[in-house]
Amino acid sequence: MPSIKTLLAQAAQALSATSGSPALDAEVLLYTVLGKNRTYLRTWCDNTPNPAQQERFQWLCQQRLQGQPIAYLIGEREFWSRDFIVTPDVLIPRPDTERLVELSLELIPSDRSATILDLGTGSGIIAIILATERPNAHVTATDLNPKALAIARQNAERHHLTNISFYRSDWFGQLPPQRFQLIGSNPPYIDPQDPHLQQGDVRFEPDSALIAADHGLRDIDSIAKTAKNWLVADGHLLIEHGYDQETAVQAIFKGYGYREVQTYRDLSGQARVTGARA
Numbered sequence: 001m002p003s004i005k006t007l008l009a010q011a012a013q014a015l016s017a018t019s020g021s022p023a024l025d026a027e028v029l030l031y032t033v034l035g036k037n038r039t040y041l042r043t044w045c046d047n048t049p050n051p052a053q054q055e056r057f058q059w060l061c062q063q064r065l066q067g068q069p070i071a072y073l074i075g076e077r078e079f080w081s082r083d084f085i086v087t088p089d090v091l092i093p094r095p096d097t098e099r100l101v102e103l104s105l106e107l108i109p110s111d112r113s114a115t116i117l118d119l120g121t122g123s124g125i126i127a128i129i130l131a132t133e134r135p136n137a138h139v140t141a142t143d144l145n146p147k148a149l150a151i152a153r154q155n156a157e158r159h160h161l162t163n164i165s166f167y168r169s170d171w172f173g174q175l176p177p178q179r180f181q182l183i184g185s186n187p188p189y190i191d192p193q194d195p196h197l198q199q200g201d202v203r204f205e206p207d208s209a210l211i212a213a214d215h216g217l218r219d220i221d222s223i224a225k226t227a228k229n230w231l232v233a234d235g236h237l238l239i240e241h242g243y244d245q246e247t248a249v250q251a252i253f254k255g256y257g258y259r260e261v262q263t264y265r266d267l268s269g270q271a272r273v274t275g276a277r278a
Helices: 004-015 022-034 038-043 052-066 068-075 095-107 123-132 146-158 200-204 217-226 248-255
Strands: 076-079 082-085 112-118 137-143 165-169 180-185 231-240 261-264 270-278
Touching: 004 022, 004 270, 022 038, 022 052, 022 068, 038 200, 052 068, 052 248, 068 076, 076 146, 095 123, 095 180, 095 270, 112 123, 123 137, 123 146, 123 165, 123 248, 123 261, 137 146, 180 217, 217 231, 217 248, 217 270, 248 261
Parallel strands: 112 137, 112 180, 137 165, 180 231
Antiparallel strands: 076 082, 231 270, 261 270
């Protein structure tokens, strides 16, 4: 029976055909199967996993070889230094979205109460980070997909939050009347014809959370059109979007009468979030 060291070497060689990080992928899959961490793999590299563990590891490697995202294979993903449950019913959290979280935190003081709305919450990462970092705020999170909402609720329970509420809603459609200091969203914004939809992890992610009509702008337009009716005076709207949508999204915001429209860039220098005041 092969040792941990041998299993990792064999898997990394096989995964190099399709993965940009084959050694890391192999390690993540193996320590997940073993219920350990990366340190264990190095410390006990000569240990031999039992047959059931080896069989499970080989199956996961085959799935990864076919392109299945690591996050879906292990059932979780780290975001903002916290672990979140993810399944194929929700998007895989990406570093790009940290910019939306950072901007939201800048707008909501930590020492006072506030009301925040996260539209299209998916796995709940934005709402949960905001509820965690701003315990005096109350966060409302919506999603139309009941399976996504179930994952978001599980993640909120995992992080022991009591200042967050979930609603199944088509954007604002099924929300009880109220006003928010901040409305944020990472909506679908990819053009249906975008070739990137046939590459990488997005091939396995839910189309409903990725794709929007009108060159990826329909949902952004719908949110911006209605959000002013749900914001307090001078409240803020923040929307994540594609790197090439800055001009179009700013035009949408200005067309609906928002003030102080500004686009913010992510860590790679790409336009990523547009914000404004009601």
